[in-house]
Amino acid sequence: MAPLWMWAVFFVVVFALLVFDLGILNKNDHEMGIRESLRMSAGYAFLAVLFGGWVWYELGPQQGSLFYTGYLVEQSLSLDNIFVISLVLNYFMIPRQYQHRVLFWGIIGVLALRGLMIGLGASIVAEVHQVLYFFAAFLVYTGAKMMFIEEDEEQDIENNAVLKFFKKRVHVTPQIHGNAFFVMQTDPETQKPARYFTPLMLALIVVECVDLIFAVDSIPAVLSITQDTFIVYTSNLFAIMGLRSLYFTLSVMLDRFKYLKYSLSLVLVFIGAKVFANGFIEPDPFPPVTSLLVTVGLLAGGVLFSLHRTKAELRKEVEEHGAAEKREDKEDKKDDEDADAA
Secondary structure, X not given: OOXXXXXXXXXXXXXXXXXXXXXXXXXXXXXXXXXXXXXXXXXXXXXXXXXXHHHHHHHOHHHHHHHXXXXXXXXXXXXXXXXXXXXXXXXXXXOHHHHHHHHHHHHHHXXXXXXXXXXXHHXXXXXXXXXXXXXXXXXXXXXXXXXXXXXXXXXXXXXXXXXXXXXXXXXXXXXXXXXXXXXXXXXXXXOOEEEEEOHHHHHHHHHHHHHHHHHHHHHHHHHHHOOOHHHHHHHHHHHHHHHHHHHHHHOOOHHXXXXXXXXXXXXXXXXXXXXXXXXHOOOOOOOHHHXXXXXXXXXXXXXXXXXXXXXXXXXXXXXXXXXXXXXXXXXXXXXXXXXXXX
């Protein structure tokens, strides 16, 4: 277990990063481009690597390997999260110059919500170790489902229960008010000033709910790798901060990674199988470094296969589109010739 001073260092680092992000890099609202998004996400990834190296130095190779494995698993499982967040922001018609603000404050909520869920999950596992086998079975089931069952592409944001709840119980403005989450307006019924939620606030609330839903998959996955709350929490937070920065790139490139789900499903099945193997086979057949290498190999293979396959599909679409245009040109030319002959 990590000493308290390491927790303190982590929170100081996170606080400094958030202040630097909002107070300097994004002090003024602007539309973040792909280059800026890639630079920021690369910076967060570099810091995660450094932090993992520090964990490796302070707590040993085993804990360092577990940090990197948890980081990779959480970041990979959160790719679908990015897609749903994109749908949420588009549904509320949040301009791109304000989307970073929603994502930034979403991280603040994640700090608290993930902490509660990880602490609760780790406590349950510590009291009833057999819960790990339930997590493992859940991961194997989720991996198999991801492999063989097609998920609906359409997400019904309109019927989100939380959105309905707030629309019925609080004042909501129909339009954006700059980067404000709240505004004061006159209530048409009472003619008194009242606090109104803006679409930015509703989008933030739904994004937090989306994160909770996806945490149901990712937290059991990382807890199945290690029950060290320091490793689980820090790897989760670094992965989420990096992905939120990468959002502006991934939101327009997710189609290129549509086959990654197959390697993700294999990762989940592997982690679940690892838990069962650890319980019945001595010594551990999958030590942390081996697990890290297997996870990296599966994810890298999924990324490369997805990029190769989608590139071939894109080329085929372009060729088919070109052939269709040629056929249309021939038909138009023939029609012109027939018209001239007539």
